[in-house]
Amino acid sequence: MVSRVVFGRGSFNQLDEILAPKRNGRHAPFIYYVDDVFKGNRWLTSRINLSYKDKIIYVPTLEEPKTSQIDQLVEDIILEFSELPSGIIGIGGGIVLDVAKAVSLMLTNKGEAKDYQGWDLIKQPSIYHVGVPTISGTGSEVSRTTILTGPERKLGINSDYTPFHQVVLDPELTKDVPKDQWFYTGMDCFVHCVESLDGTYLNAFSQSYGEKALEMCKEIFLGDDLSKEEAQDKLMMASWHGGMSIAYSQVGVAHAMSYGLGYLLGVKHGIGNCIVFDHLEDYYPEGVKLFKQMKAKHNITLPKGICADLEPHQFDKMIDVALSLEPLWENALGKDWKKEMTREKLLDLYKKM
Secondary structure, eight states: OEEEEESSSGGGGGGHHHHHGGGTTSSOOOEEEEEETTTTTTHHHHTTTOOOOEEEEEEEOOOOOBBBHHHHHHHHHHHHHHHHOSSEEEEEEEHHHHHHHHHHHHHSOOOOOGOOOOOOOOOOOOOOEEEEEESSSSSTTOOSSSSEEEEEOOOEEEEETOOOOEEOOGGGGTTOOOHHHHHHHHHHHHHHHHHHHHHHHHHHHHHHHHHHHHHHHHHHHHOOOOHHHHHHHHHHHHHHHHHHHHTTTTOOOHHHHHHHHHHHHOHHHHHHHHHHTTTTTOOHHHHHHHHHHHHHHTTOEEEEEEETOOOOHHHHHHHHHHHOHHHHHHHHHHHHHHHHSHHHHHHHHHOOO
């Protein structure tokens, strides 16, 4: 679990105070990975206080992070600095937070990032790392995984060393998120809750967090009584609670299939979950019903026909990636999931998208 968290509007201004005791000397910088949407945005960047060899690196977010990208970022740090950084700070959405987590891990573990895609393969603790989400829903700020696309698959580095040491939750940072992105990322949180609460891994811990997050998602996306600021506050906490819920259980069908879309077609995680979840009435009937209500209320139109022109070998690759995520399928369908979820069923579902 994340060991330290601060929440509140304006709490981003405390970042310098939080980091100061963690500095390991003037030759050990803090590296700030910042979503490139904030490049030139003085409202945010002017509040990052650089000292000594500290550095801001803007991270492009048109594509989800790749293992090769993480390897390059780690190599850049090793070649530029004589000492390990004092810490890695990720400021952005799920992509940037995952980059920050992955780099902090790979600075202390030998080899390439692709070697650690899976569960509990990391053996050495990461360096100090801090997460500052600027959009709510992914749960990356609290999860024990960092989702990466490798040469063979899209899969997270899942370990007890992955979670941030410190998280700063400032809902004010989400004020300029575009509506579509707000919806897609918020639905990532909603799907986390549905898949956790309907899963075979469910326990009292994950249930308590999942139910609270689901309650807040309904209030945010189906209610009419919240101000914009209240909705921002609640969605940031829904994201946290949804992330905590799946940290102690798992996700399910939508996430497994979304990974297939992401690997082959580069579809971003949030919108990928939405595209898939829209067709999963047979697995999550109540959740899909609520999702369609939310989609209609906010006038969201999902992309259609993204798989229309795929060749058989491309469908096979998506299916391979999806089926490789065995814990997700076991959570969704039980220990005998292989009898229920066949390649033919997956092919039929993908062809609807």
